[in-house]
Amino acid sequence: MNLTVKKLILATAVVFSAASLFAQSFTEAQISGKIKEKLAQMTLEEKIGMLHANGIFTSAGVARLGIPDLNSDDGPLGVREDVKPNWASAGLTTDSATFFPNGSALAATWNPALANRFGIAMGEEARARKKDIMLAPAFNITRTPLNGRTYEYYSEDPFLNAQLAVATVKGIQSQNVAACIKHYAVNNQEVDRNGVSVDLSERALREIYLPAFKAAVEEGNAWVLMSAYNKVRGEYMSENNYMLNTILKGEWKFKGLVMSDWGGTHNTINAANYGLDIEMGSRQPYNTNYFADPLLAAVKAGKVTESTIDDKVSRILWVMYHTSLSANPPAGKLNTPEHSKTVYDVASEAIVLLKNSANMLPLNTSKYKSIAIIGDNATQTFHLGGFGAGVKAKYEVTALQGLKNHIGNKIDLKFAQGYKADYKNNYPAARKEAANKPNAGLIQQAVDAAKSSDAAIVFIGGNREYETESADRKTLELPFGEQELVDAVTAANPNTIVVVVGGAPYDLGKIKQNNNTIVWSWYNGSENGNALADVLTGKINPSGKMPFTFPVKLDDSPAHALKTYPGENHKAEYKEGILVGYRWFDTKKIEPMYPFGYGLSYTNFKYAALHANKAIYKPGDKVIATLKLKNTGKFTGKEVVQLYVTKQVSKVERADKELKAFKKVAVPAGKEITVTLNLNINDLAYYDEADKKWVVEPGKYKLLVGSSSRDIRGEAEITVK
Secondary structure, X not given: OOOOHHHHHHHHHHHHHHHHHOOOOOOHHHHHHHHXXXXXXXXXXXXXXXOEEOOOOEEXXXXXXOEOOEEEEOOOOOOOOOEOOOOOEOOOOOOOEOOOOOHHHHHHHOOHHHHHHHHHHHHHHHHXXXXXXXXXXEOOOOXXXXXXXXXXXXXXXXXHHHHHXXXXXXXXXXXXXXXXXXXXXXXXXXXXXXXXXXXXXHHHHHHHHOHHHHHHHHOOOOOEEEEOOOEEOOEEHHHOHHHHHHHHHHHOOOOOEEEEOOOOOOOOHHHHHOOOOEEOOOOOOHHHOOOOHHHHHHHHOOOOOHXXXXXXXXXXXXXXXXXXXXXXXXXXXXXXXXXXXXXXHHHHHHOEEEEEOOOOOOOOOOOOOEEEEEOXXXXXXXXXXXXXXXXXXXXXXXXXXXXXXXXXXXXXXXXXXXXXXXXXXXXXXXXXXXXXXXXXXXXXXXXXXXXXXXXXXXXXXXXXXXXXXXXXXOOOOOOOOHHHHHHHHHHHOOOEEEEEEOOOOOOOHHHHHHOOEEEEEOOOOOOHHHHHHHHHHOOOOOOOOOOOOEOOOHHHOXXXXXXXXXXXXXXXXXXXOOOOOHHHHHHOOOOOOEXXXXXXXXXXXXXXXXXXXXXXXXXXXXXXXXXXXXXXXXXXXXXXXXXXXXXXXOOOOOOOOEEEEEEEEEEOOOOEEEEEEEEEHHHHOEEEOOOOEEEOOOEEEEEEEEEEOOEEEEEEEEEEO
């Protein structure tokens, strides 16, 4: 980064002040009046025309009434480049954008304030590109580590997902751009994603899979929601009356519009009557889509009422009056230094230190004259690749370039590719199998570089082709013969640092056992290499925490232990119920490779004196928990203080512990601070399936604070009357 600290602080302040300036200026009463006025002037054909795609990312307006087309755009990694009707690049020179870190990277920061800045910057870029709806954020629960979209989603925990989703949605929408929360709901695998029907308990639905969506709607006030491809209990999500009408629009009072995922509509009458508002997709001619001529015919035949159509158009117009038709919307910003700073901050706080037993990190740059930089991921870029959303990045700093920028003038950096990632999901099986075998010639070059250097940094992991929408991974094994590469380089030079790049868990068991220094990075945005270099050299103290559990073996994960993934005969039964992620591992006493919330620092933190503000509470009360946190090391650092709650005696099945609060705090070296965590007693409720309501069970609860779900540093007991 070439901005001064003073400029960066000022830039951040400008971002936040800009977000507050552009609040929606029409009152809800004014918007309601404008909607009624437009509806009264529209023909039935014009209304139907607004309910289906008329382009890859657009749906029609009504030009004669001054209603513009509605423009959407991918997605979670940044504003996608413009495309032609066949999905090919439009070939423009004006559609480059900032590449933002992937979803699980953002989750690894455990920092809602950063998520809000992330959203503001993304909203500014969407506004500059004249997009009304940003197809983000995506935050489905990590049920299986193999899911091809794990990199795109946040975490395995509903509370962490909710905090990040609300902050991101508010950030995007501060720029008069609609956040489209997705994929609603229970969308946890890519295998058979267009046909699988999920069967799950109401408790699991309400306690695990819906809370983040509920929070994004009720607290974040999300304006748009995307229905998922899958079915829930036998009904496609784009025509699921219970999920769309009863829960979303009924219980949660969702005011915005529901759009289908692309090609995710399967029926005209059911979808129209059961909650879908816009059918999106690229199937042409568009007038043959379910919500085009067939819907017009269904209305004329009396199978769908015109009042149902009016409700859909009203929702679309409501979104427009918050976006394209809003008063005094901001102009937007694209590829600014402030956006690069946000990306850098997210990337640097996302990086997770997994092991540092030999204290090789932070790198003592005066100690080394030469370092071998090994691995294809050292020079790989991640803004494009695979199936689905990508970004035509204005720039992306690779890991090697970042190291050259920071230490290249002091240390001789010798690059060796190590392996060749010749892999695409649509390759024949034989070619994909060949890509995952070690390349003896490239490994020998890496060994020679390691032997002739004082230290080695090996970059391994996945990439955007290997982890991709539309396909799940087959295994947790490292691809491309990377394990053999690490073994050979480590044997050649014990001073080897392993940097794993990925968006989902891999099997790092052998590396954890044999290597003394392991760092986890991500598809970490335009500033990837600069952030990583600053973490490795100690300018930034790592503070990332894992947003999901790494199993020792795949069959330790609940969906695989219970043989319910990917399902049979297009049906996946979620037999694990509420025991997803660490809830399963901790309750079943299964030792993970790395637990949920895990991440080391260059310093150490001492927890002490946890206590609640009182001993006895009743439903509706607020718990104020405080503790002392001391940095006992030599480096200033940030710690994520995690508060879990356990109820050991209960009349219903309970997880061993559940995350209920967290806070990321900075502590200077040698200093002690007081950390305060707030908890609502109502958040201790379970969902009673028989009575169909949330119940706060009376009795004793333990508050547990720690540095991960398996590293509990303090306990306190409270009683709920």
